[in-house]
Amino acid sequence: MSDKMILQYLKKAQMTHELNQNELTALLSDTTIDDTLAAAADQVRLKYVGNSIHLRGLIEFSNICRQNCMYCGLRRDNLHIERYRLTPSEIVKLAEKARRYGYKTVVLQSGEDMYFSANILAEIIKQIKEMDMAVTLSIGERSYEEYDLLKKAGADRYLLRIETTSKKLYEALDPAMSFNNRKSCLFNLRKLGYEVGTGCLVGLPGQTIESLAQDILFFKQLDADMIGIGPLIPNQNTPLAKAAKGDFTLTRRMVSLIRLLLPEANIPATTAMETLKADARIIILQSGANVVMPNVTEGDYRRKYALYPGKICVADTPAQCRSCIGGKIKSIGRYVAADKGFRQHQPRLT
Numbered sequence: 579m580s581d582k583m584i585l586q587y588l589k590k591a592q593m594t595h596e597l598n599q600n601e602l603t604a605l606l607s608d609t610t611i612d613d614t615l616a617a618a619a620d621q622v623r624l625k626y627v628g629n630s631i632h633l634r635g636l637i638e639f640s641n642i643c644r645q646n647c648m649y650c651g652l653r654r655d656n657l658h659i660e661r662y663r664l665t666p667s668e669i670v671k672l673a674e675k676a677r678r679y680g681y682k683t684v685v686l687q688s689g690e691d692m693y694f695s696a697n698i699l700a701e702i703i704k705q706i707k708e709m710d711m712a713v714t715l716s717i718g719e720r721s722y723e724e725y726d727l728l729k730k731a732g733a734d735r736y737l738l739r740i741e742t743t744s745k746k747l748y749e750a751l752d753p754a755m756s757f758n759n760r761k762s763c764l765f766n767l768r769k770l771g772y773e774v775g776t777g778c779l780v781g782l783p784g785q786t787i788e789s790l791a792q793d794i795l796f797f798k799q800l801d802a803d804m805i806g807i808g809p810l811i812p813n814q815n816t817p818l819a820k821a822a823k824g825d826f827t828l829t830r831r832m833v834s835l836i837r838l839l840l841p842e843a844n845i846p847a848t849t850a851m852e853t854l855k856a857d858a859r860i861i862i863l864q865s866g867a868n869v870v871m872p873n874v875t876e877g878d879y880r881r882k883y884a885l886y887p888g889k890i891c892v893a894d895t896p897a898q899c900r901s902c903i904g905g906k907i908k909s910i911g912r913y914v915a916a917d918k919g920f921r922q923h924q925p926r927l928t
């Protein structure tokens with residue numbers, strides 16, 4: 579691919595926020611374009627979502643999971659982690675603390691732990707909503723009726739990564755899970771009025787650049803409100819123990835292209851990035867991202883919520899996380915948003 583063509587695609591992305599599969603593949607494959615791509619994404623980020631950064635306090639409330647995803651440390655066949663489950667009142671107390679740290683959103687994340695019925699979760703959500711916070715759920719696949727009940731209880735947003743849009747790869751890596759079901763969960767969430775977050779893993783064994791390009795087109799088709807991209811971090815207690823780590827620069831190119839194609843989206847600089855490279859989140863915030871999800875989980879639970887090894891800040895307190903990230907944000911001339919950070923729909927400017 580000539581440099582001229584690559585720059586033409588980049589310009590097209592900046593102006594129209596549209597690229598086709600081949601153009602995306604060409605940009606994702608070009609290892610010389612990273613900084614130029616990031617600078618273009620950073621400009622689009624400024625134009626559409628501004629300089630504020632939304633902080634979402636992450637509560638990892640259970641590491642019990644009925645699923646067996648090949649890459650994940652919480653998979654049910656992993657006998658090497660100590661399982662835990664917070665009580666509903668512990669979860670609400672952590673949300674109260676999150677509010678005191680100044681977070682306007684809590685993200686309740688867990689494995690697919692069926693102890694937490696929709697009714698139990700609804701009670702937790704109602705109590706948190708009384709504190710005037712936005713609630714994001716990230717608890718995996720549930721029925722339409724359960725999503726409906728949780729929405730009616732006050733949940734605002736839902737994160738469910740598609741992980742990969744290659745059906746074959748998805749079903750090889752998430753045994754007994756159905757790609758079509760995951761997709762219909764996302765469309766159900768959309769229909770029910772949630773802000774919908776999705777995303778993918780970068781560096782899955784057998785994943786191609788074309789498939790990553792297709793992931794981006796899927797995010798656009800879904801008109802995702804939030805998109806979280808993370809590199810695969812191989813976990814020694816899973817069948818993917820020997821897999822290679824996801825590539826930092828490819829993951830960064832994904833983030834930048836997603837900002838160019840979905841200019842209004844809320845895009846986190848994910849924690850897994852920082853496992854690959856010190857200060858990765860700051861680099862990613864300057865490459866298109868505008869959200870950080872500091873951990874609010876306390877004590878030993880942080881360590882036990884071991885999706886992947888080398889997770890950062892497992893020994894830190896939530897207060898330390900808040901002040902650390904606040905300092906980093908200031909150091910790059912950005913600031914912490916004062917609002918709840920819903921997606922702002924804007925008329926197309928170009």
Ligand code: SAH
Nearest residue numbers: 649650688689690716718739810811885886
């Ligand atoms: N059970 C829920 C939410 C918890 S898992 C769900 O699966 O949707 C949250 C995310 O962790 C997953 O979407 C996956 O993309 C990520 N994850 C799991 N194992 C990982 C690994 N080894 N490296 C990087 N990210 C991983």
Ligand code: SF4
Nearest residue numbers: 643645647650653689
């Ligand atoms: Fe469970 Fe989610 Fe991990 Fe899959 S990725 S094993 S659903 S926690």
